[in-house]
Amino acid sequence: MEQSHPIKKINIICAKGSIEDVYATLILGNGAVMEGIETNMFFTFFGLEAIVKGRMDKLHTGVVGNPALRLPGGLRMPTLLGIIPGMESFTSWMMKGQMAKLDIPPVSEFLDLITAGGGKIYGCKLACDMFNFKKEDLSDHVSDILTVGEFYELAGGEGSQIIFT
Amino acid sequence: MAQKTYAGVTVDVNDEGYFTNPSQWTKEIGVEIAKEEGIVLTDKHFEIIEYLRNKHSKGETLTIRSINSSGVIDVKTFYQLFPGAPLKKATKIGGIPKPASCI
Numbered sequence: 001m002e003q004s005h006p007i008k009k010i011n012i013i014c015a016k017g018s019i020e021d022v023y024a025t026l027i028l029g030n031g032a033v034m035e036g037i038e039t040n041m042f043f044t045f046f047g048l049e050a051i052v053k054g055r056m057d058k059l060h061t062g063v064v065g066n067p068a069l070r071l072p073g074g075l076r077m078p079t080l081l082g083i084i085p086g087m088e089s090f091t092s093w094m095m096k097g098q099m100a101k102l103d104i105p106p107v108s109e110f111l112d113l114i115t116a117g118g119g120k121i122y123g124c125k126l127a128c129d130m131f132n133f134k135k136e137d138l139s140d141h142v143s144d145i146l147t148v149g150e151f152y153e154l155a156g157g158e159g160s161q162i163i164f165t
Numbered sequence: 166m167a168q169k170t171y172a173g174v175t176v177d178v179n180d181e182g183y184f185t186n187p188s189q190w191t192k193e194i195g196v197e198i199a200k201e202e203g204i205v206l207t208d209k210h211f212e213i214i215e216y217l218r219n220k221h222s223k224g225e226t227l228t229i230r231s232i233n234s235s236g237v238i239d240v241k242t243f244y245q246l247f248p249g250a251p252l253k254k255a256t257k258i259g260g261i262p263k264p265a266s267c268i
Contacts, residue, residue, distance in 0.1 A: 034229055113229055
């Protein structure tokens with residue numbers, strides 16, 4: 001498909017750390033890399049969970065206050081069930097199983113794919129300061145820790161788009 | 166349906182130039198399409214194209230991740246061999262439809 005104004009650069013900000021938020025970011029980012037689009041990914045606040053060593057493959061999905069969550073069979077999952085110990089782990093485990101069936105990789109492998117294709121991963125300086133993370137706490141996939149101003153500098157240019165997931 | 170002539174053979178392609186009939190493909194045709202994409206094919210290119218064609222013929226979904234399990238090359242090399250959009254370019258050059266996959 002020839003477009004008159006193709007997207008040349010994609011800059012994605014991930015500020016949340018649940019499975020669905022992080023995967024939305026990773027799928028958009030990897031998809032852009034696969035299309036040959038220059039890709040910058042910026043992780044901030046709870047989104048940092050996706051790039052902190054030892055945490056990235058252990059993300060969970062929220063089972064309390066998530067009105068879209070359904071039980072197997074399609075019935076809505078009552079919020080009260082969500083407070084049962086282990087329910088969040090179980091639900092997250094099920095979601096990861098479903099994703100694995102579709103050949104969706106674990107977060108660490110997703111970051112491998114993205115960086116292998118030249119995509120860049122960044123952490124947010126303010127969020128790192130807030131949660132006491134240093135560069136060495138973050139995955140080796142991470143190029144740098146940036147201020148918001150530095151992020152905007154990176155994101156500049158014709159045909160560049162910023163996405164907040 | 167559109168047609169194109171590569172290496173003296175007329176083949177069926179869709180609007181984007183992807184083959185609609187993979188059996189019409191030959192290595193010589195692959196070399197010509199690669200030229201259009203600015204790529205000179207080496208043995209490594211052909212090995213990965215063979216792998217993709219084989220997977221396609223079995224009806225399997227082609228993903229960037231599956232390249233790592235090809236046993237031919239890793240994803241990083243794949244991006245180097247087919248710069249830009251490797252899965253799209255490799256399938257176009259290899260005479261199989263554009264992968265309908267998000268990963």
